Amino acid sequence: MVTLNRIHDARNNIMDTVIKTPMYTSEQLNKISKNNIFLKGEHVQKTGSFKIRGATNKVKQAVEEGAKYITAASSGNHGQAVAYIANKLGVPSKIVVPEDAVLSKLNAIESYGGLIEKCGTTSAERLPRAKEIAKKENGIFIPPYDDPFIMAGQGTVGLEIIDQIESADIIIVPIGGGGLLSGILTAIKETKPSIKVIGVEPEVANDTFLSLQAGKITSIHDAPTIADGLRTSQPGDLTFPVLLKYLDDLILVSEEEIKHAFQFVLERMKQLIEPSSATTIAAAMFHKLGVENKNIVAVISGGNVDIKQINHFF
Numbered sequence: 598m599v600t601l602n603r604i605h606d607a608r609n610n611i612m613d614t615v616i617k618t619p620m621y622t623s624e625q626l627n628k629i630s631k632n633n634i635f636l637k638g639e640h641v642q643k644t645g646s647f648k649i650r651g652a653t654n655k656v657k658q659a660v661e662e663g664a665k666y667i668t669a670a671s672s673g674n675h676g677q678a679v680a681y682i683a684n685k686l687g688v689p690s691k692i693v694v695p696e697d698a699v700l701s702k703l704n705a706i707e708s709y710g711g712l713i714e715k716c717g718t719t720s721a722e723r724l725p726r727a728k729e730i731a732k733k734e735n736g737i738f739i740p741p742y743d744d745p746f747i748m749a750g751q752g753t754v755g756l757e758i759i760d761q762i763e764s765a766d767i768i769i770v771p772i773g774g775g776g777l778l779s780g781i782l783t784a785i786k787e788t789k790p791s792i793k794v795i796g797v798e799p800e801v802a803n804d805t806f807l808s809l810q811a812g813k814i815t816s817i818h819d820a821p822t823i824a825d826g827l828r829t830s831q832p833g834d835l836t837f838p839v840l841l842k843y844l845d846d847l848i849l850v851s852e853e854e855i856k857h858a859f860q861f862v863l864e865r866m867k868q869l870i871e872p873s874s875a876t877t878i879a880a881a882m883f884h885k886l887g888v889e890n891k892n893i894v895a896v897i898s899g900g901n902v903d904i905k906q907i908n909h910f911f
């Protein structure tokens with residue numbers, strides 16, 4: 598289970614690899630939202646997303662226990678993070694990606710020192726392959742969210758937020774598999790439970806919303822959102838119980854709202870973020886919280902975009 602202690606351990610464990618990311622503010626955004634908004638900028642984190650936090654915590658532990666090879670199944674931010682930290686620790690890594698993965702993402706994985714293997718088009722094909730390679734090479738497979746070390750690593754974002762914005766009333770977090778949210782929930786609710794923590798999903802990728810409604814893990818078959826980090830089909834076996842225990846609320850945002858927030862942050866704040874991160878800002882901009890004059894932290898989870906695709910995000 599992820600605990601506050603494990604998150605403190607994770608913070609020590611990853612300190613020499615990750616950076617303490619800055620908070621961004623905008624008077625214009627405050628005016629639109631009618632609240633004081635602080636954007637926690639994980640888009641300027643090493644490898645361009647918070648994923649390096651969990652990956653570093655998990656891969657370091659695996660290498661200490663003797664792992665000689667690291668694998669993951671992700672062409673996105675998790676794959677980049679795993680390749681980066683494995684390389685830094687001097688261990689070879691292989692990232693299993695879909696046949697149709699875009700070149701810019703493969704280039705990023707390779708630039709961080711990861712080997713690439715293409716396999717199928719679904720995670721049902723990639724996952725067993727990545728696990729098989731790990732077994733054969735005397736190594737370990739690194740899951741993207743459903744693991745106590747990963748969740749604890751992501752939870753360090755929560756500890757930093759409490760340090761940086763002592764007067765925070767509300768924290769808004771995007772939800773994919775729920776690793777980031779479950780980590781932040783544990784850090785916040787076991788340190789300063791008066792702070793509200795609210796999750797955000799795209800309307801068209803509402804698997805966690807449906808799961809909470811049903812009181813059990815429920816999956817969706819299609820998640821046609823531009824927020825590609827949030828297309829997970831269901832919350833995790835380990836992350837979901839943490840959400841059930843601690844989550845204050847879950848907000849849904851439309852594709853149009855995500856695009857609007859993306860454009861605002863790029864044009865007005867000069868920050869290049871990814872659509873997955875624009876969801877939390879959209880929630881604040883479009884008054885989804887139903888509050889005014891509160892101190893609200895919206896987590897910008899990452900900033901990796903294929904610049905040639907950017908016109909699809911407006």
Ligand SMILES: *Cc1c(COP(=O)(O)O)cnc(C)c1O
Nearest residue numbers: 674773774775776777826898899
């Ligand atoms: C992975 C990711 C998410 C979702 O995180 P989970 O831990 O899967 O919930 C959100 N935003 C970005 C940029 C991501 O890479």
